[in-house]
Amino acid sequence: MIRKLIHNIGLIAVVLTALAFPTALRADEAEAVDAKGIIFEHLGDHYGWEVPFMHETYVPLPVIVRDAEGSWHCFSSRRLEHGASYDGFHIAHGGDNNGKVVGTDATGAEYRPLDLSITKNVAALIIAALLVAWAATSVLRWYRRNPMKAPRGVRGSMEVIVEMIYFDVIRSNLGSQAKRFAPYLLTVFFLIFFMNLLGLIVIFPGGANLTGNLAVTLTLALCTFVLTNVTKSKHYWKEIFWPDVPIWLKCPIPIMQAIEVFGVFTKPAALTVRLFANMMGGHMIVIVLTLLIFIFGAFGAAVTGLTTVFSVAFSLFMVTLDLLVSFIQAFVFTMLSTLFISMAHPDESHEHHAAAEAA
Numbered sequence: 001m002i003r004k005l006i007h008n009i010g011l012i013a014v015v016l017t018a019l020a021f022p023t024a025l026r027a028d029e030a031e032a033v034d035a036k037g038i039i040f041e042h043l044g045d046h047y048g049w050e051v052p053f054m055h056e057t058y059v060p061l062p063v064i065v066r067d068a069e070g071s072w073h074c075f076s077s078r079r080l081e082h083g084a085s086y087d088g089f090h091i092a093h094g095g096d097n098n099g100k101v102v103g104t105d106a107t108g109a110e111y112r113p114l115d116l117s118i119t120k121n122v123a124a125l126i127i128a129a130l131l132v133a134w135a136a137t138s139v140l141r142w143y144r145r146n147p148m149k150a151p152r153g154v155r156g157s158m159e160v161i162v163e164m165i166y167f168d169v170i171r172s173n174l175g176s177q178a179k180r181f182a183p184y185l186l187t188v189f190f191l192i193f194f195m196n197l198l199g200l201i202v203i204f205p206g207g208a209n210l211t212g213n214l215a216v217t218l219t220l221a222l223c224t225f226v227l228t229n230v231t232k233s234k235h236y237w238k239e240i241f242w243p244d245v246p247i248w249l250k251c252p253i254p255i256m257q258a259i260e261v262f263g264v265f266t267k268p269a270a271l272t273v274r275l276f277a278n279m280m281g282g283h284m285i286v287i288v289l290t291l292l293i294f295i296f297g298a299f300g301a302a303v304t305g306l307t308t309v310f311s312v313a314f315s316l317f318m319v320t321l322d323l324l325v326s327f328i329q330a331f332v333f334t335m336l337s338t339l340f341i342s343m344a345h346p347d348e349s350h351e352h353h354a355a356a357e358a359a
Helices: 002-025 035-043 077-083 120-145 153-200 214-230 236-241 255-299 301-343 346-358
Strands: 048-051 054-060 062-066 072-076 089-091 101-104
Touching: 048 077, 048 120, 054 077, 062 077, 062 101, 072 077, 077 089, 120 153, 153 214, 153 255, 153 301, 214 255, 214 301, 236 255, 255 301
Parallel strands: none
Antiparallel strands: 048 054, 062 072, 089 101
16 A cells, blocks of 8 residues: 555656746746745635636625615625626735725725625535534434444544544533533534545645634634633632732732633634634745645756655655644644633532542
């Protein structure tokens, strides 16, 4: 199997090397590669879904905006392609609103309308949520039809992951509260995992860098933050405003109280940045390795060929590594969310651990 994998990698490298030679021969006539623009274009959001290998072709998505007078407009993003304008709206190129839909009022001034458009990230998020719902209901339907049989394939993998997350992470930390919070925590795990996997796929419905988007990771972290503080136990705020430490650390100068309150807000910040940085970094490395082929194309066919082999080999390695990272980051986010929730229910957690030790 390993020999076959190496053979396939070598074949891909040879093919890409052959394709790179014409690029090198035309290097004097070609324009310089805008590496920075390509990287940020991939990591950013768009009003259309780019078709692979056809950079100027997009799958249109609905644009939904409200103008300065309060009227709503809904039209296809195809009407705004290649710098075109429609109904007084166009996509800005440069400035603070770069890449966003902007409008022009009666005086000719440019303004940013209320934008509820279905962008690539929004569409990818909807697809990921539908995949999670399909996977969960598929396992449920299997057990309803075959209560005494173990599922196989995708259903079997789902069952293994659910059992691992529930028993090793959720139940071991939340105890009697496990069933209460398991639906949320399992949903978060599979949603992040599916979003990570979709981000590794080049063609539709993949290609959207959802977990490398700070708004997405921040929203997930805020969900954990709200759930933690809304469902808190009666001892939660006592541990924050009057922790069990020597009196001189909390009165008359509230040193520990300030630290505890600060910690309440650093938890979602840590969840946000950890997931965002790890997933964005993986995507950026693969893009940079691929761009090396075109950057070194100006140095001749021989250099281009060697660069192609190097870039393809390491890109395939990084993509394979990202498959593992996709699972690890979903697992870490779920585990930290479980720990933060368990810290808000110290009485239940302590009772569970005491019962486990007694048994």
